[in-house]
Amino acid sequence: MGEIIRVAFDAVLANKLRSLLTMLGIVIGIAAVITMVALGEGAQRSVEQRLKTLGTNVLTVRPGQSFSGGLGRGQATMTIDDAEALRTQPKHIQAVAPEIESRFQVEYGASNANLSVVGTWPAYFSINESHLTAGRMFSDDEDRGRRRVVVLGALAGTQLGLRDSASLVGETVRIRGIPFEVIGVLAEKGSQGFSNPDESLYIPLSTAQFRVMGSNRIRSIAVQASDEKSMENAMAEIDLKLRREHRLRPEQQADFNIRDQASLLATVQETTQTFSLLLAGIAAISLLVGGIGIMNIMLVSVTERTREIGLRKALGATGTDILLQFLVESLVLCLAGGTLGLLLGIGGAAVLQRIMGWTMVIAPEAIVVAIAFSATVGVFFGIWPARRAASLAPIESLRYE
Structure with missing residues (x-):
């Protein structure tokens, strides 16, 4: 067996360029699978962490489908009146924070950046467990007065060319050309997949509606909710108040959705898992192409070494010995390609995390599956060429020119 392995390695090293080009499909396939799975896993971990920081007693209300006469009439709308209704005489509701968001050009001095601007109530920060590193939050009075004040995410200042966002406290930035006084900077919370709240700006809701976005x-x-035990009661209270606000009869379908963090987390996990599988499936196609390339090269190798096979058989090598020799060669090519692809995938994930700021998580299971899959490809696509080599007759092989 040791001689078979040595001969197989010698055959691979004898044609270094051809072996490298043969492995290229496996290298690209494994690297793509590792990187794509790391991207999907990172997005899922980020969302899970974000949802957990919100607490288990937080509900999210979003517009749903509007119905009339049993027919859908498109996306329903929610206004500030809905949020006001929810915080009127609350029984099982502790805090309410409506949210409106859009991207605008933000300017400071000669620097500018296109950033997310969020209009909300002061309760938003306590609900999302946001903390300050400098300055203060805006107040209810400033919201009612439509004051032009803004609280920055931890990295918003760096987007405007500054090394530290805290240095902007007391300064003036322009949102859509409108001057705003910076009154506070939030602590860093980390990227959440493809979004980053640390790069957002937060302004009073009424200011956003009437001075910036012009929409209700x-x-x-x-x-x-008051606590975890009050979740169901809080959902019932929300449903009752919003139905009354939207003038919906009990038998009519609601034009809004209420989700708790558990159901939202389950939905996100299912979505990101499907996304990861889709990306990995697309990347796995290159593995299939790489396997076919290896089978092609091994068939060429069998043809080139027909006289060698005949000579080895004439000296006593069995069909099993010849089969193992070519099978080991195929396995070596795939495992070497899988190892190079693994290193390339890990490096690609690290580069994406550094350059794009995405959260990338390389699961140990993905590494094991990648190596096992590359070995499986080597065995599967190496069997036919190996069996063909083992079945050659010694006399006919020695006569081959």
Whole structure:
């Protein structure tokens, strides 16, 4: 067996360039699978961490489908009146924070950046467990007065060319050309997949509606229940108040959705898992192509070494010995390609995390599966060439020119 392995390695090293080009399909396939799975896993971990920081007693209300006469009439709308209704005489609701969001050009001095601007109530920060590193939050009075004040995410200042966002406290930035006084900077919370709240700006809701965005529609409402045991009662209270606000009869379908963090987390996990499998499936196609390339090269190798096979058989090598020799060669090519692809995939994930700021998580299971899959490809696509070599007759092989 040791001689078979040595001969197989010698055959691979004898044609270094051809072996490298043969492995290229496996290298690219494994690297793509590792990187794509790391991207999907990182997005899922980020969302899970974000949802957990919100607490288990937080509900999210979003617009749903509007119905009339049993027929859908498109996306329903939610306004500030819905949020006001929820915080009127609350029984099982502790805090309410409507949210409106859009991207605008933000300027400071000669620097500018396109950043996310969120309009909300002061309760938003306590519900999302946001903390300050400098300055203060805006107040209810400033919201009612439509004051032009802004609280920055931890990295918003770096997007405007500054090394530290805290240095902007007391300064003036321009949102859509409108001057705003920076009154506070939030502590860093980390990227959440493809979004990063640390690069957002937070302004009073009324200011956003009447001075910046010019719309009374809100994207969602975060509702914090009194405690975990009151979740179902809080959902019933929200349903009752919003139905009354939207003038919906009991038999009519609601034009809003209420989700707790558990159901939202389950939905996100299912979505990101499907996304990861889709990306990994697309990347696995290159593995199949690489396997076919290896089978092709091994068939060429059998043809080139027909006289060698005949000579080895004439000296006593069995069909099993010849089969193992070519099978080991195929396995070596795939395992070497899988190892190079693994290193390339880990490096690619690290580069994406550094350059794009995405959360990338390389699971140990993905590494094991990648190596096992590359070995399986080597065995599967190496069997036919190996069996063909083992079945050659010694006399005919020695006569081959």
